[in-house]
Amino acid sequence: GFLEDGILVRDRGRIQQRYLRSPSFPWDLVTVLPTDLLYLCLGPGVPAVRANRCLRAPRLFEAFDRWETRTAHPNAFRVAKLMLYVFITIHWHGCLYFALSSWLGLGTDAWVCPNASRPGFARPLRQYLHSFYFSTLILTTVGDMPEPQREEEFLFVTAGFLLAVLGFATITGSISSVISNMNAADAAFYPDPQPVRRYLRAQGVRPRRTPPQPPAPPGLTAASASPGNTSGNRRTANIMSIGYSDLFCLSKEDLAEVLAEFPSARAVMEAKGRELLLRMGKLDVHTEAAAAEAERRAQALETAWEGLQTRAARLLAQLESSAFKLALRVQRLERRLRRQRPAGAAG
Structure with a gap:
Protein backbone atom coordinates (compact mmCIF):
# COMPACT_ATOMS: atom_id res chain seq x y z
CA GLY A 1 0.00 0.00 0.00
CA PHE A 2 0.86 3.69 -0.03
CA LEU A 3 -0.14 6.79 1.90
CA GLU A 4 -2.52 9.31 0.38
CA ASP A 5 -3.52 12.31 2.50
CA GLY A 6 -2.19 10.41 5.51
CA ILE A 7 -4.43 7.36 4.86
CA LEU A 8 -3.06 3.93 3.91
CA VAL A 9 -4.44 2.82 0.53
CA ARG A 10 -4.76 -0.97 0.11
CA ASP A 11 -6.78 -1.10 -3.11
CA ARG A 12 -4.92 -3.32 -5.58
CA GLY A 13 -6.14 -1.39 -8.60
CA ARG A 14 -4.88 1.94 -7.29
CA ILE A 15 -1.62 0.37 -6.15
CA GLN A 16 -1.12 -1.10 -9.62
CA GLN A 17 -1.80 2.23 -11.33
CA ARG A 18 0.59 4.02 -8.98
CA TYR A 19 3.32 1.45 -9.62
CA LEU A 20 2.90 1.60 -13.41
CA ARG A 21 3.28 5.39 -13.27
CA SER A 22 6.26 5.33 -10.91
CA PRO A 23 9.79 5.97 -12.25
CA SER A 24 10.99 2.59 -10.92
CA PHE A 25 8.68 0.58 -13.20
CA PRO A 26 10.83 0.89 -16.39
CA TRP A 27 13.94 -0.20 -14.46
CA ASP A 28 12.11 -3.19 -13.00
CA LEU A 29 10.88 -4.09 -16.47
CA VAL A 30 14.43 -4.04 -17.84
CA THR A 31 15.69 -6.28 -15.02
CA VAL A 32 13.21 -9.06 -15.86
CA LEU A 33 13.95 -9.14 -19.58
CA PRO A 34 14.92 -12.71 -20.62
CA THR A 35 18.46 -11.85 -21.68
CA ASP A 36 19.49 -15.41 -20.75
CA LEU A 37 18.21 -16.47 -24.18
CA LEU A 38 21.29 -14.82 -25.68
CA TYR A 39 23.30 -17.76 -24.35
CA LEU A 40 21.82 -19.79 -27.21
CA CYS A 41 23.65 -17.55 -29.67
CA LEU A 42 26.74 -16.41 -27.75
CA GLY A 43 27.37 -19.47 -25.62
CA PRO A 44 27.65 -19.81 -21.83
CA GLY A 45 31.02 -18.03 -21.69
CA VAL A 46 29.52 -14.52 -21.87
CA PRO A 47 28.08 -13.72 -18.43
CA ALA A 48 27.68 -10.04 -19.38
CA VAL A 49 24.30 -10.85 -20.94
CA ARG A 50 22.88 -10.99 -17.39
CA ALA A 51 24.17 -7.53 -16.48
CA ASN A 52 20.62 -6.19 -16.42
CA ARG A 53 20.10 -8.03 -13.12
CA CYS A 54 22.40 -5.48 -11.47
CA LEU A 55 19.69 -2.85 -11.94
CA ARG A 56 17.89 -4.42 -8.99
CA ALA A 57 20.37 -2.86 -6.57
CA PRO A 58 17.93 -0.09 -5.47
CA ARG A 59 15.38 -2.76 -4.58
CA LEU A 60 18.04 -4.52 -2.50
CA PHE A 61 18.79 -1.33 -0.58
CA GLU A 62 15.07 -0.80 -0.02
CA ALA A 63 14.75 -4.35 1.32
CA PHE A 64 17.69 -3.72 3.65
CA ASP A 65 15.98 -0.60 5.03
CA ARG A 66 12.75 -2.50 5.67
CA TRP A 67 14.55 -5.41 7.33
CA GLU A 68 16.46 -3.00 9.53
CA THR A 69 13.16 -1.43 10.61
CA ARG A 70 11.50 -4.74 11.47
CA THR A 71 14.37 -6.66 13.01
CA ALA A 202 28.59 -3.24 51.81
CA GLN A 203 25.33 -2.41 53.62
CA GLY A 204 24.68 -6.06 54.36
CA VAL A 205 21.47 -6.31 52.38
CA ARG A 206 20.47 -9.92 52.02
CA PRO A 207 19.79 -11.26 48.48
CA ARG A 208 16.11 -11.87 49.23
CA ARG A 209 13.22 -10.35 47.40
CA THR A 210 10.29 -8.65 49.07
CA PRO A 211 7.46 -11.13 49.72
CA PRO A 212 4.21 -10.62 47.85
CA GLN A 213 2.04 -8.01 49.50
CA PRO A 214 -1.58 -8.88 50.37
CA PRO A 215 -4.42 -6.94 48.75
CA ALA A 216 -5.22 -3.56 50.22
CA PRO A 217 -7.89 -3.56 52.92
CA PRO A 218 -11.30 -2.08 52.05
CA GLY A 219 -11.35 1.68 52.13
CA LEU A 220 -7.68 2.12 51.19
CA THR A 221 -8.13 1.74 47.43
CA ALA A 222 -7.93 5.18 45.82
CA ALA A 223 -8.77 4.14 42.25
CA SER A 224 -8.88 1.03 40.12
CA ALA A 225 -7.93 0.92 36.48
CA SER A 226 -10.57 -0.08 33.96
CA PRO A 227 -10.63 -0.37 30.16
CA GLY A 228 -10.67 3.10 28.64
CA ASN A 229 -9.59 4.82 31.84
CA THR A 230 -7.81 8.10 31.06
CA SER A 231 -6.75 9.04 34.58
CA GLY A 232 -3.11 9.69 35.36
CA ASN A 233 -0.44 11.30 33.23
CA ARG A 234 -1.76 11.42 29.69
CA ARG A 235 1.68 12.07 28.24
CA THR A 236 3.05 8.70 29.38
CA ALA A 237 2.38 5.62 27.27
CA ASN A 238 3.84 2.21 26.56
CA ILE A 239 4.73 1.55 22.92
CA MET A 240 5.25 -1.92 21.46
CA SER A 241 7.13 -2.10 18.16
CA ILE A 242 7.51 -5.06 15.81
CA GLY A 243 11.18 -4.24 15.29
CA TYR A 244 13.53 -1.30 15.45
CA SER A 245 11.62 1.99 15.21
CA ASP A 246 12.40 5.68 15.58
CA LEU A 247 10.05 7.38 18.04
CA PHE A 248 9.04 11.00 17.42
CA CYS A 249 6.94 13.38 19.51
CA LEU A 250 4.12 15.24 17.73
CA SER A 251 2.86 18.32 19.54
CA LYS A 252 -0.76 19.39 19.51
CA GLU A 253 0.01 22.55 17.52
CA ASP A 254 1.92 20.64 14.83
CA LEU A 255 -0.90 18.10 14.58
CA ALA A 256 -3.48 20.85 14.08
CA GLU A 257 -1.28 22.47 11.42
CA VAL A 258 -0.87 19.18 9.54
CA LEU A 259 -4.56 18.26 9.77
CA ALA A 260 -5.48 21.65 8.33
CA GLU A 261 -3.74 20.57 5.10
CA PHE A 262 -5.41 17.12 5.04
CA PRO A 263 -9.13 17.61 5.70
CA SER A 264 -10.05 14.02 4.86
CA ALA A 265 -7.62 12.62 7.43
CA ARG A 266 -8.90 15.14 9.97
CA ALA A 267 -12.50 14.01 9.38
CA VAL A 268 -11.49 10.36 9.84
CA MET A 269 -9.65 11.11 13.08
CA GLU A 270 -12.54 13.17 14.44
CA ALA A 271 -15.02 10.41 13.59
CA LYS A 272 -12.81 7.82 15.30
CA GLY A 273 -12.43 9.97 18.42
CA ARG A 274 -16.17 10.64 18.55
CA GLU A 275 -16.84 6.91 18.26
CA LEU A 276 -14.46 6.11 21.14
CA LEU A 277 -15.96 8.80 23.37
CA LEU A 278 -19.50 7.59 22.62
CA ARG A 279 -18.49 4.03 23.41
CA MET A 280 -17.06 5.11 26.79
CA GLY A 281 -20.05 7.38 27.47
CA LYS A 282 -17.91 10.49 27.83
CA LEU A 283 -19.26 12.52 24.92
CA ASP A 284 -21.85 15.20 25.61
CA VAL A 285 -23.81 15.78 22.42
CA HIS A 286 -25.05 19.19 23.53
CA THR A 287 -21.56 20.32 24.44
CA GLU A 288 -20.25 19.08 21.10
CA ALA A 289 -23.01 20.96 19.26
CA ALA A 290 -22.25 24.10 21.24
CA ALA A 291 -18.54 23.74 20.49
CA ALA A 292 -19.27 23.21 16.79
CA GLU A 293 -21.50 26.29 16.77
CA ALA A 294 -18.82 28.32 18.54
CA GLU A 295 -16.22 27.15 16.05
CA ARG A 296 -18.53 28.05 13.17
CA ARG A 297 -19.05 31.52 14.60
CA ALA A 298 -15.33 31.93 15.15
CA GLN A 299 -14.65 30.97 11.55
CA ALA A 300 -17.35 33.40 10.39
CA LEU A 301 -15.79 36.16 12.48
CA GLU A 302 -12.36 35.35 11.07
CA THR A 303 -13.77 35.51 7.54
CA ALA A 304 -15.50 38.82 8.28
CA TRP A 305 -12.34 40.18 9.88
CA GLU A 306 -10.31 39.23 6.83
CA GLY A 307 -12.89 40.93 4.62
CA LEU A 308 -12.75 44.09 6.74
CA GLN A 309 -8.97 44.09 6.57
CA THR A 310 -9.13 43.76 2.79
CA ARG A 311 -11.63 46.62 2.51
CA ALA A 312 -9.58 48.79 4.87
CA ALA A 313 -6.45 48.15 2.84
CA ARG A 314 -8.32 48.99 -0.37
CA LEU A 315 -9.71 52.23 1.12
CA LEU A 316 -6.27 53.18 2.43
CA ALA A 317 -4.79 52.64 -1.02
CA GLN A 318 -7.54 54.78 -2.58
CA LEU A 319 -6.94 57.50 0.02
CA GLU A 320 -3.22 57.55 -0.68
CA SER A 321 -3.88 57.70 -4.42
CA SER A 322 -6.35 60.59 -3.98
CA ALA A 323 -3.92 62.49 -1.76
CA PHE A 324 -1.16 62.02 -4.32
CA LYS A 325 -3.39 63.26 -7.16
CA LEU A 326 -4.51 66.24 -5.06
CA ALA A 327 -0.89 67.15 -4.33
CA LEU A 328 -0.10 67.05 -8.05
CA ARG A 329 -3.04 69.37 -8.83
CA VAL A 330 -1.90 71.82 -6.14
CA GLN A 331 1.59 71.85 -7.62
CA ARG A 332 0.21 72.57 -11.11
CA LEU A 333 -1.93 75.44 -9.78
CA GLU A 334 1.04 76.95 -7.96
CA ARG A 335 3.16 76.84 -11.12
CA ARG A 336 0.39 78.54 -13.14
CA LEU A 337 0.02 81.19 -10.45
CA ARG A 338 3.76 81.96 -10.54
CA ARG A 339 3.63 82.34 -14.33
CA GLN A 340 0.67 84.73 -14.24
CA ARG A 341 2.16 87.06 -11.63
CA PRO A 342 5.14 88.28 -13.75
CA ALA A 343 2.80 88.87 -16.72
CA GLY A 344 0.47 91.04 -14.57
CA ALA A 345 3.37 93.03 -13.19
CA ALA A 346 4.68 93.78 -16.71
CA GLY A 347 1.24 95.08 -17.84
Whole structure:
Protein backbone atom coordinates (compact mmCIF):
# COMPACT_ATOMS: atom_id res chain seq x y z
CA GLY A 1 0.00 0.00 0.00
CA PHE A 2 0.86 3.69 -0.03
CA LEU A 3 -0.14 6.79 1.90
CA GLU A 4 -2.52 9.31 0.38
CA ASP A 5 -3.52 12.31 2.50
CA GLY A 6 -2.19 10.41 5.51
CA ILE A 7 -4.43 7.36 4.86
CA LEU A 8 -3.06 3.93 3.91
CA VAL A 9 -4.44 2.82 0.53
CA ARG A 10 -4.76 -0.97 0.11
CA ASP A 11 -6.78 -1.10 -3.11
CA ARG A 12 -4.92 -3.32 -5.58
CA GLY A 13 -6.14 -1.39 -8.60
CA ARG A 14 -4.88 1.94 -7.29
CA ILE A 15 -1.62 0.37 -6.15
CA GLN A 16 -1.12 -1.10 -9.62
CA GLN A 17 -1.80 2.23 -11.33
CA ARG A 18 0.59 4.02 -8.98
CA TYR A 19 3.32 1.45 -9.62
CA LEU A 20 2.90 1.60 -13.41
CA ARG A 21 3.28 5.39 -13.27
CA SER A 22 6.26 5.33 -10.91
CA PRO A 23 9.79 5.97 -12.25
CA SER A 24 10.99 2.59 -10.92
CA PHE A 25 8.68 0.58 -13.20
CA PRO A 26 10.83 0.89 -16.39
CA TRP A 27 13.94 -0.20 -14.46
CA ASP A 28 12.11 -3.19 -13.00
CA LEU A 29 10.88 -4.09 -16.47
CA VAL A 30 14.43 -4.04 -17.84
CA THR A 31 15.69 -6.28 -15.02
CA VAL A 32 13.21 -9.06 -15.86
CA LEU A 33 13.95 -9.14 -19.58
CA PRO A 34 14.92 -12.71 -20.62
CA THR A 35 18.46 -11.85 -21.68
CA ASP A 36 19.49 -15.41 -20.75
CA LEU A 37 18.21 -16.47 -24.18
CA LEU A 38 21.29 -14.82 -25.68
CA TYR A 39 23.30 -17.76 -24.35
CA LEU A 40 21.82 -19.79 -27.21
CA CYS A 41 23.65 -17.55 -29.67
CA LEU A 42 26.74 -16.41 -27.75
CA GLY A 43 27.37 -19.47 -25.62
CA PRO A 44 27.65 -19.81 -21.83
CA GLY A 45 31.02 -18.03 -21.69
CA VAL A 46 29.52 -14.52 -21.87
CA PRO A 47 28.08 -13.72 -18.43
CA ALA A 48 27.68 -10.04 -19.38
CA VAL A 49 24.30 -10.85 -20.94
CA ARG A 50 22.88 -10.99 -17.39
CA ALA A 51 24.17 -7.53 -16.48
CA ASN A 52 20.62 -6.19 -16.42
CA ARG A 53 20.10 -8.03 -13.12
CA CYS A 54 22.40 -5.48 -11.47
CA LEU A 55 19.69 -2.85 -11.94
CA ARG A 56 17.89 -4.42 -8.99
CA ALA A 57 20.37 -2.86 -6.57
CA PRO A 58 17.93 -0.09 -5.47
CA ARG A 59 15.38 -2.76 -4.58
CA LEU A 60 18.04 -4.52 -2.50
CA PHE A 61 18.79 -1.33 -0.58
CA GLU A 62 15.07 -0.80 -0.02
CA ALA A 63 14.75 -4.35 1.32
CA PHE A 64 17.69 -3.72 3.65
CA ASP A 65 15.98 -0.60 5.03
CA ARG A 66 12.75 -2.50 5.67
CA TRP A 67 14.55 -5.41 7.33
CA GLU A 68 16.46 -3.00 9.53
CA THR A 69 13.16 -1.43 10.61
CA ARG A 70 11.50 -4.74 11.47
CA THR A 71 14.37 -6.66 13.01
CA ALA A 72 14.74 -6.82 16.78
CA HIS A 73 18.55 -6.42 16.56
CA PRO A 74 19.23 -3.49 14.19
CA ASN A 75 22.87 -3.04 15.20
CA ALA A 76 23.72 -6.67 14.46
CA PHE A 77 21.92 -6.35 11.14
CA ARG A 78 23.95 -3.24 10.26
CA VAL A 79 27.21 -4.99 11.04
CA ALA A 80 26.14 -7.99 8.95
CA LYS A 81 25.19 -5.67 6.09
CA LEU A 82 28.58 -3.95 6.19
CA MET A 83 30.36 -7.32 6.23
CA LEU A 84 28.29 -8.35 3.21
CA TYR A 85 29.48 -5.22 1.41
CA VAL A 86 33.07 -6.18 2.26
CA PHE A 87 32.68 -9.70 0.87
CA ILE A 88 30.97 -8.43 -2.29
CA THR A 89 33.76 -5.90 -2.86
CA ILE A 90 36.43 -8.57 -2.43
CA HIS A 91 34.49 -10.91 -4.73
CA TRP A 92 34.25 -8.33 -7.51
CA HIS A 93 37.89 -7.38 -7.10
CA GLY A 94 38.85 -11.06 -7.28
CA CYS A 95 36.83 -11.45 -10.47
CA LEU A 96 38.66 -8.49 -12.00
CA TYR A 97 41.98 -10.00 -10.91
CA PHE A 98 41.15 -13.33 -12.57
CA ALA A 99 39.95 -11.56 -15.73
CA LEU A 100 43.21 -9.58 -15.88
CA SER A 101 45.20 -12.77 -15.29
CA SER A 102 43.36 -14.51 -18.11
CA TRP A 103 44.05 -11.57 -20.42
CA LEU A 104 47.75 -11.47 -19.52
CA GLY A 105 48.05 -15.24 -19.50
CA LEU A 106 47.49 -17.61 -16.60
CA GLY A 107 50.74 -18.74 -15.02
CA THR A 108 52.98 -16.48 -17.14
CA ASP A 109 54.55 -14.90 -14.02
CA ALA A 110 54.33 -15.13 -10.26
CA TRP A 111 51.78 -12.32 -9.93
CA VAL A 112 48.96 -13.65 -12.12
CA CYS A 113 46.72 -16.54 -11.16
CA PRO A 114 48.33 -19.97 -11.82
CA ASN A 115 47.00 -21.97 -14.73
CA ALA A 116 45.31 -25.36 -14.60
CA SER A 117 48.59 -27.21 -15.26
CA ARG A 118 49.83 -26.38 -11.76
CA PRO A 119 48.95 -29.13 -9.27
CA GLY A 120 45.79 -28.34 -7.36
CA PHE A 121 44.59 -25.53 -9.65
CA ALA A 122 42.67 -27.67 -12.11
CA ARG A 123 39.42 -27.08 -10.27
CA PRO A 124 37.63 -23.72 -10.73
CA LEU A 125 37.01 -23.57 -6.96
CA ARG A 126 40.76 -23.48 -6.26
CA GLN A 127 41.26 -20.69 -8.80
CA TYR A 128 38.39 -18.70 -7.27
CA LEU A 129 39.75 -19.14 -3.75
CA HIS A 130 43.20 -18.02 -4.92
CA SER A 131 41.71 -14.91 -6.56
CA PHE A 132 39.63 -14.17 -3.45
CA TYR A 133 42.67 -14.58 -1.20
CA PHE A 134 44.85 -12.40 -3.44
CA SER A 135 42.20 -9.65 -3.52
CA THR A 136 41.89 -9.84 0.27
CA LEU A 137 45.63 -9.23 0.60
CA ILE A 138 45.43 -6.20 -1.69
CA LEU A 139 42.30 -4.61 -0.23
CA THR A 140 43.38 -5.09 3.38
CA THR A 141 46.88 -3.72 2.57
CA VAL A 142 48.44 -6.70 4.33
CA GLY A 143 51.08 -7.17 1.67
CA ASP A 144 53.00 -10.46 1.43
CA MET A 145 52.16 -10.85 -2.26
CA PRO A 146 54.25 -11.32 -5.40
CA GLU A 147 55.69 -8.13 -6.81
CA PRO A 148 54.05 -6.90 -10.03
CA GLN A 149 56.09 -7.26 -13.23
CA ARG A 150 54.07 -5.45 -15.91
CA GLU A 151 52.45 -2.05 -16.26
CA GLU A 152 48.95 -3.51 -16.10
CA GLU A 153 49.78 -5.30 -12.87
CA PHE A 154 51.19 -2.12 -11.31
CA LEU A 155 48.05 -0.18 -12.25
CA PHE A 156 45.78 -2.90 -10.85
CA VAL A 157 47.63 -3.06 -7.53
CA THR A 158 47.66 0.75 -7.24
CA ALA A 159 43.92 0.95 -7.89
CA GLY A 160 43.36 -1.79 -5.31
CA PHE A 161 45.38 0.10 -2.70
CA LEU A 162 43.44 3.30 -3.36
CA LEU A 163 40.17 1.40 -3.06
CA ALA A 164 41.37 -0.11 0.21
CA VAL A 165 42.38 3.27 1.63
CA LEU A 166 39.13 5.00 0.66
CA GLY A 167 36.43 2.34 0.60
CA PHE A 168 37.55 -0.07 3.27
CA ALA A 169 38.42 2.76 5.64
CA THR A 170 34.87 4.05 5.26
CA ILE A 171 33.37 0.61 5.91
CA THR A 172 35.62 0.03 8.92
CA GLY A 173 34.67 3.43 10.32
CA SER A 174 30.99 2.62 9.82
CA ILE A 175 31.38 -0.64 11.75
CA SER A 176 33.15 1.20 14.57
CA SER A 177 30.38 3.81 14.64
CA VAL A 178 27.69 1.12 14.83
CA ILE A 179 29.45 -0.64 17.71
CA SER A 180 30.05 2.61 19.62
CA ASN A 181 26.41 3.65 19.18
CA MET A 182 25.29 0.24 20.37
CA ASN A 183 27.45 0.51 23.48
CA ALA A 184 26.24 4.05 24.13
CA ALA A 185 22.59 2.97 23.86
CA ASP A 186 23.19 0.05 26.21
CA ALA A 187 24.93 2.32 28.69
CA ALA A 188 22.05 4.82 28.56
CA PHE A 189 19.20 2.32 29.01
CA TYR A 190 21.01 -0.43 30.93
CA PRO A 191 23.57 1.16 33.27
CA ASP A 192 26.21 -0.91 34.98
CA PRO A 193 24.62 -2.58 38.04
CA GLN A 194 27.94 -3.39 39.70
CA PRO A 195 28.13 -0.16 41.82
CA VAL A 196 24.63 -0.83 43.17
CA ARG A 197 25.51 -4.43 43.96
CA ARG A 198 28.70 -3.40 45.75
CA TYR A 199 26.76 -0.85 47.79
CA LEU A 200 24.13 -3.43 48.77
CA ARG A 201 26.81 -5.92 49.78
CA ALA A 202 28.59 -3.24 51.81
CA GLN A 203 25.33 -2.41 53.62
CA GLY A 204 24.68 -6.06 54.36
CA VAL A 205 21.47 -6.31 52.38
CA ARG A 206 20.47 -9.92 52.02
CA PRO A 207 19.79 -11.26 48.48
CA ARG A 208 16.11 -11.87 49.23
CA ARG A 209 13.22 -10.35 47.40
CA THR A 210 10.29 -8.65 49.07
CA PRO A 211 7.46 -11.13 49.72
CA PRO A 212 4.21 -10.62 47.85
CA GLN A 213 2.04 -8.01 49.50
CA PRO A 214 -1.58 -8.88 50.37
CA PRO A 215 -4.42 -6.94 48.75
CA ALA A 216 -5.22 -3.56 50.22
CA PRO A 217 -7.89 -3.56 52.92
CA PRO A 218 -11.30 -2.08 52.05
CA GLY A 219 -11.35 1.68 52.13
CA LEU A 220 -7.68 2.12 51.19
CA THR A 221 -8.13 1.74 47.43
CA ALA A 222 -7.93 5.18 45.82
CA ALA A 223 -8.77 4.14 42.25
CA SER A 224 -8.88 1.03 40.12
CA ALA A 225 -7.93 0.92 36.48
CA SER A 226 -10.57 -0.08 33.96
CA PRO A 227 -10.63 -0.37 30.16
CA GLY A 228 -10.67 3.10 28.64
CA ASN A 229 -9.59 4.82 31.84
CA THR A 230 -7.81 8.10 31.06
CA SER A 231 -6.75 9.04 34.58
CA GLY A 232 -3.11 9.69 35.36
CA ASN A 233 -0.44 11.30 33.23
CA ARG A 234 -1.76 11.42 29.69
CA ARG A 235 1.68 12.07 28.24
CA THR A 236 3.05 8.70 29.38
CA ALA A 237 2.38 5.62 27.27
CA ASN A 238 3.84 2.21 26.56
CA ILE A 239 4.73 1.55 22.92
CA MET A 240 5.25 -1.92 21.46
CA SER A 241 7.13 -2.10 18.16
CA ILE A 242 7.51 -5.06 15.81
CA GLY A 243 11.18 -4.24 15.29
CA TYR A 244 13.53 -1.30 15.45
CA SER A 245 11.62 1.99 15.21
CA ASP A 246 12.40 5.68 15.58
CA LEU A 247 10.05 7.38 18.04
CA PHE A 248 9.04 11.00 17.42
CA CYS A 249 6.94 13.38 19.51
CA LEU A 250 4.12 15.24 17.73
CA SER A 251 2.86 18.32 19.54
CA LYS A 252 -0.76 19.39 19.51
CA GLU A 253 0.01 22.55 17.52
CA ASP A 254 1.92 20.64 14.83
CA LEU A 255 -0.90 18.10 14.58
CA ALA A 256 -3.48 20.85 14.08
CA GLU A 257 -1.28 22.47 11.42
CA VAL A 258 -0.87 19.18 9.54
CA LEU A 259 -4.56 18.26 9.77
CA ALA A 260 -5.48 21.65 8.33
CA GLU A 261 -3.74 20.57 5.10
CA PHE A 262 -5.41 17.12 5.04
CA PRO A 263 -9.13 17.61 5.70
CA SER A 264 -10.05 14.02 4.86
CA ALA A 265 -7.62 12.62 7.43
CA ARG A 266 -8.90 15.14 9.97
CA ALA A 267 -12.50 14.01 9.38
CA VAL A 268 -11.49 10.36 9.84
CA MET A 269 -9.65 11.11 13.08
CA GLU A 270 -12.54 13.17 14.44
CA ALA A 271 -15.02 10.41 13.59
CA LYS A 272 -12.81 7.82 15.30
CA GLY A 273 -12.43 9.97 18.42
CA ARG A 274 -16.17 10.64 18.55
CA GLU A 275 -16.84 6.91 18.26
CA LEU A 276 -14.46 6.11 21.14
CA LEU A 277 -15.96 8.80 23.37
CA LEU A 278 -19.50 7.59 22.62
CA ARG A 279 -18.49 4.03 23.41
CA MET A 280 -17.06 5.11 26.79
CA GLY A 281 -20.05 7.38 27.47
CA LYS A 282 -17.91 10.49 27.83
CA LEU A 283 -19.26 12.52 24.92
CA ASP A 284 -21.85 15.20 25.61
CA VAL A 285 -23.81 15.78 22.42
CA HIS A 286 -25.05 19.19 23.53
CA THR A 287 -21.56 20.32 24.44
CA GLU A 288 -20.25 19.08 21.10
CA ALA A 289 -23.01 20.96 19.26
CA ALA A 290 -22.25 24.10 21.24
CA ALA A 291 -18.54 23.74 20.49
CA ALA A 292 -19.27 23.21 16.79
CA GLU A 293 -21.50 26.29 16.77
CA ALA A 294 -18.82 28.32 18.54
CA GLU A 295 -16.22 27.15 16.05
CA ARG A 296 -18.53 28.05 13.17
CA ARG A 297 -19.05 31.52 14.60
CA ALA A 298 -15.33 31.93 15.15
CA GLN A 299 -14.65 30.97 11.55
CA ALA A 300 -17.35 33.40 10.39
CA LEU A 301 -15.79 36.16 12.48
CA GLU A 302 -12.36 35.35 11.07
CA THR A 303 -13.77 35.51 7.54
CA ALA A 304 -15.50 38.82 8.28
CA TRP A 305 -12.34 40.18 9.88
CA GLU A 306 -10.31 39.23 6.83
CA GLY A 307 -12.89 40.93 4.62
CA LEU A 308 -12.75 44.09 6.74
CA GLN A 309 -8.97 44.09 6.57
CA THR A 310 -9.13 43.76 2.79
CA ARG A 311 -11.63 46.62 2.51
CA ALA A 312 -9.58 48.79 4.87
CA ALA A 313 -6.45 48.15 2.84
CA ARG A 314 -8.32 48.99 -0.37
CA LEU A 315 -9.71 52.23 1.12
CA LEU A 316 -6.27 53.18 2.43
CA ALA A 317 -4.79 52.64 -1.02
CA GLN A 318 -7.54 54.78 -2.58
CA LEU A 319 -6.94 57.50 0.02
CA GLU A 320 -3.22 57.55 -0.68
CA SER A 321 -3.88 57.70 -4.42
CA SER A 322 -6.35 60.59 -3.98
CA ALA A 323 -3.92 62.49 -1.76
CA PHE A 324 -1.16 62.02 -4.32
CA LYS A 325 -3.39 63.26 -7.16
CA LEU A 326 -4.51 66.24 -5.06
CA ALA A 327 -0.89 67.15 -4.33
CA LEU A 328 -0.10 67.05 -8.05
CA ARG A 329 -3.04 69.37 -8.83
CA VAL A 330 -1.90 71.82 -6.14
CA GLN A 331 1.59 71.85 -7.62
CA ARG A 332 0.21 72.57 -11.11
CA LEU A 333 -1.93 75.44 -9.78
CA GLU A 334 1.04 76.95 -7.96
CA ARG A 335 3.16 76.84 -11.12
CA ARG A 336 0.39 78.54 -13.14
CA LEU A 337 0.02 81.19 -10.45
CA ARG A 338 3.76 81.96 -10.54
CA ARG A 339 3.63 82.34 -14.33
CA GLN A 340 0.67 84.73 -14.24
CA ARG A 341 2.16 87.06 -11.63
CA PRO A 342 5.14 88.28 -13.75
CA ALA A 343 2.80 88.87 -16.72
CA GLY A 344 0.47 91.04 -14.57
CA ALA A 345 3.37 93.03 -13.19
CA ALA A 346 4.68 93.78 -16.71
CA GLY A 347 1.24 95.08 -17.84
